[in-house]
Amino acid sequence: MQYRSTFLKGLAGIALGMFSLSASVSVYSGVGEGQELYNAYCQICHGGLGEGQQMGKPLTDSTANRLTDEGLLSVITQGRSGTGMAAWGGSLSDIEIFDVASYIRNLQGKPAMILDDGDSGPSDDPLVLAGEQLFNNSAACVTCHTYGENGGSVGPKLDGLSSRLSDDALLQAVLSPSATIVSGFETKIVEQNDGTQVRGRYRNDSDLAVQIQSEDGRRWVTYFKDRVKSITDSAESLMPDTYASLGAVEQEQLLAFLKSL
Numbered sequence: 612m613q614y615r616s617t618f619l620k621g622l623a624g625i626a627l628g629m630f631s632l633s634a635s636v637s638v639y640s641g642v643g644e645g646q647e648l649y650n651a652y653c654q655i656c657h658g659g660l661g662e663g664q665q666m667g668k669p670l671t672d673s674t675a676n677r678l679t680d681e682g683l684l685s686v687i688t689q690g691r692s693g694t695g696m697a698a699w700g701g702s703l704s705d706i707e708i709f710d711v712a713s714y715i716r717n718l719q720g721k722p723a724m725i726l727d728d729g730d731s732g733p734s735d736d737p738l739v740l741a742g743e744q745l746f747n748n749s750a751a752c753v754t755c756h757t758y759g760e761n762g763g764s765v766g767p768k769l770d771g772l773s774s775r776l777s778d779d780a781l782l783q784a785v786l787s788p789s790a791t792i793v794s795g796f797e798t799k800i801v802e803q804n805d806g807t808q809v810r811g812r813y814r815n816d817s818d819l820a821v822q823i824q825s826e827d828g829r830r831w832v833t834y835f836k837d838r839v840k841s842i843t844d845s846a847e848s849l850m851p852d853t854y855a856s857l858g859a860v861e862q863e864q865l866l867a868f869l870k871s872l
């Protein structure tokens with residue numbers, strides 16, 4: 612997986628170089644440019660007309676049709692972790708992503724994308740607002756997760772979550788965090804020579820040392836391997852079972868907030 616994504620990035624880099632040569636000739640932008648981008652980068656997995664290929668799903672089926680404009684932009688920008696769908700935010704500009712998304716709407720036989728349809732502003736749904744309060748206060752999710760500008764880095768950023776995870780996957784992520792662990796957020800346990808154990812997010816590893824971000828997110832600690840008794844992988848997520856312990860009303864509020872991201 613690691614291999615494949617580095618390879619693809621390299622490939623995208625090469626293709627991007629080729630594209631900018633040809634793009635300097637054309638002056639139009641919008642759907643036409645989106646089509647060129649699509650053919651250069653997306654067609655190989657999604658098919659010439661979005662019908663799907665072995666390595667990628669159709670972009671004209673009901674699932675893809677149901678994506679909101681924001682959701683569509685977010686999948687292209689951030690990818691879907693754990694699948695062949697890479698994050699294109701690093702290789703394509705916002706405008707290019709918008710153009711390619713508009714072209715996908717075109718393939719779906721839908722009207723063009725509408726920028727800023729009001730969805731992106733703060734929600735005024737009371738359920739969502741109550742969920743946001745929980746997230747930031749009593750449920751303390753914000754100590755480990757960032758959305759927008761706020762939050763910690765022990766867990767993944769939650770922006771665009773609802774377009775990355777299906778409703779089922781979201782429910783599983785909050786109900787049983789250890790069932791699947793987001794790659795890059797694995798837990799390591801370091802046992803020191805004096806017997807004390809430290810649990811945290813694994814950040815870096817070398818022949819000599821391993822670096823762990825403490826569970827509260829505040830410290831990054833380097834442990835030299837000759838001074839620790841053992842370093843083990845843990846199959847248990849760093850994320851506590853807070854959600855499962857909430858009442859039904861609070862669960863509903865928190866879930867509404869997560870789905871609004």
Ligand code: HEC
Nearest residue numbers: 652653656666667668674675686687691694695696699711
């Ligand atoms: C290496 C293959 C590959 C390439 C290249 C690729 N994708 Fe994908 N894409 C996938 C896979 C696989 C999925 C399904 C992910 C999943 O299981 O949720 C996907 C999902 C998507 C989705 C979500 C569809 C849905 O129904 O939820 C969109 C939108 C999308 N890709 C757009 C693009 C665009 C735009 C590009 C080019 C900039 C692109 N993809 C390039 C493999 C690829």
Ligand code: HEC
Nearest residue numbers: 750752755765766767784788791792793796848849850853
């Ligand atoms: C001590 C840190 C910590 C706290 C507190 C915490 N999480 Fe997490 N969370 C993580 C880590 C680490 C992961 C990634 C590992 C995994 O998949 O379990 C994660 C994963 C997730 C995911 C999946 C994200 C994805 O991209 O697939 C969701 C959703 C989530 N957390 C929601 C919450 C909610 C809601 C709360 C509050 C009730 C919360 N978390 C509290 C650390 C935390």
